[in-house]
Amino acid sequence: MKNPHKMTSLRNLPSVEQLLQTRSAAELVARYGRPLTLSAIRSALDRVRKHVSKGGDTTLPDRDGLLAIADETLQEWTHPTLLPVINASGVILHTNLGRAPLSAAALTAMETVAHCYSTLEFDLATGKRGSRLVHAEGLLQRLTGAEAALVVNNNAAAVLLVLSALANRKRVVIARSQLVEIGGGFRIPDVMKQSGAKLVEVGTTNKVRISDYEDALAEPAGLVMRAHRSNFQIIGFTEEPELKELAGTAHRFQVPCVDDLGSGTLLDTAKFGMSHEPTIQESLAAGADVVCFSGDKLLGGPQAGIIIGKADLLARVRKHPLARAVRLDKLCLAALTATLLHYLKDEAEREIPIWRMIATTPEQVKARAEAWALELGQGNILESESTVGGGSLPGETLPTFVLALTVKSVEKFLESLRQGQPPVIARTEGERILLDPRTVLPEQDGALLVNLMNAMKKPAGRVRG
Ligand SMILES: *Cc1c(COP(=O)(O)O)cnc(C)c1O
16 A cells, blocks of 8 residues: 555545536436446546546546536547538638539428428339339430439449449459559549459550550440549540540440549530530530549539440449449439439529639629628738639639738647637638638528637737738
8 A cells, every 4th residue: 555645545535426427427318328328437437547647636526526527438438520611711612621512402302301201212103112223314314315223322332333234354444544542542443442443554654546445445345434534634646546446446446435524514514614525415426435523522422423324335334233233222213303303403603602602703803802801890802712622624814803811820720720619711822811702601691700800809810900
């Protein structure tokens, strides 16, 4: 017994049972339930015991002190980590911030099927089992003119599924310059390996000619693939055949041509002053037999992978066992169909948040930035650039205006912004914080300003002009 005092103090700790009898504990039980509260109280007692046995401070917390520790632990355990944020970065499809915010109609559609039963796989006409695939297929056929369509969990799954179903143990011919990594470790060569396809890379890093494909197709192949370079550009001494020529060559060798468009847009980005991102309709028109794209990039919908193309090929894709493993959930399906309807009704620019952001003119953005500066009584308005992001239109920007705040410590200011509720994500340039109204939803303006004012009150947030 080196330290009898410590032993005495630990013996004075109340038991779990004693703590549970208190009023504060009753409140915790009401809020968090009994089992979780019990675990938190045990954990609080353990922490105090460990602290003391390590030779720490021997003044023990009283009952209220112990329950305060338990309360903190309970808050920590139950605090949600998936939280809304205000995206003032100017990156429209910010992969880390959840890519595309959904339209009001998409939200309503999700809510409608979320809280009750639905016709997900039920045919009302016959009263028999239906297919979840029909809900989006009709809309996609009408929008793109494709013979068939299939939706899965995301585009990575779409590519894996298509390759597994159509090219397992077969050669897949693809340009070396298209063996891309999309992000999050999604690499086309790895996906090919996983699907059981045999990668046949043709051409060089910067140049590939139709004759390279023809040479490779002299031996039997499963398919010819094109992957869109979504997140980088190759410029300079480059060459690549048009999709039309590529598909034509594939067909001469009686091999289907698969186009992984990545973003896949239904609207022409050139209309908004950006370069032209290949559209889904163009891929089909050029002769691609199967086209894959994301639901939550330039389509502006929920996370999904969309596969459209020839009916016979899609029938094989649909039958593959992986199709079940990567199927789309009903909430995404509801949001996706509502998003597709916006295109069909020619209201995408008005109703789909990312297109509304893209279509906002620099003058409109400037007016909002000026209104923010007026409210804050701080900051300058600067010309800047918004980016589309999310693996689409690499290097492409939209002219914008930002509110610039020159602060004492950029890092500390960003941190304060992240601690706000909701947190604000901003961009920096040197000593300046840049806030781009283009990606801030209009209904978030009030919360953004409150957050900014709070950050400016802190010592590190002192604005210097
Ligand atoms: C983004 C992208 C993918 C992956 O799509 P997710 O929907 O994010 O899974 C695949 N291929 C290309 C070319 C892409 O740009």
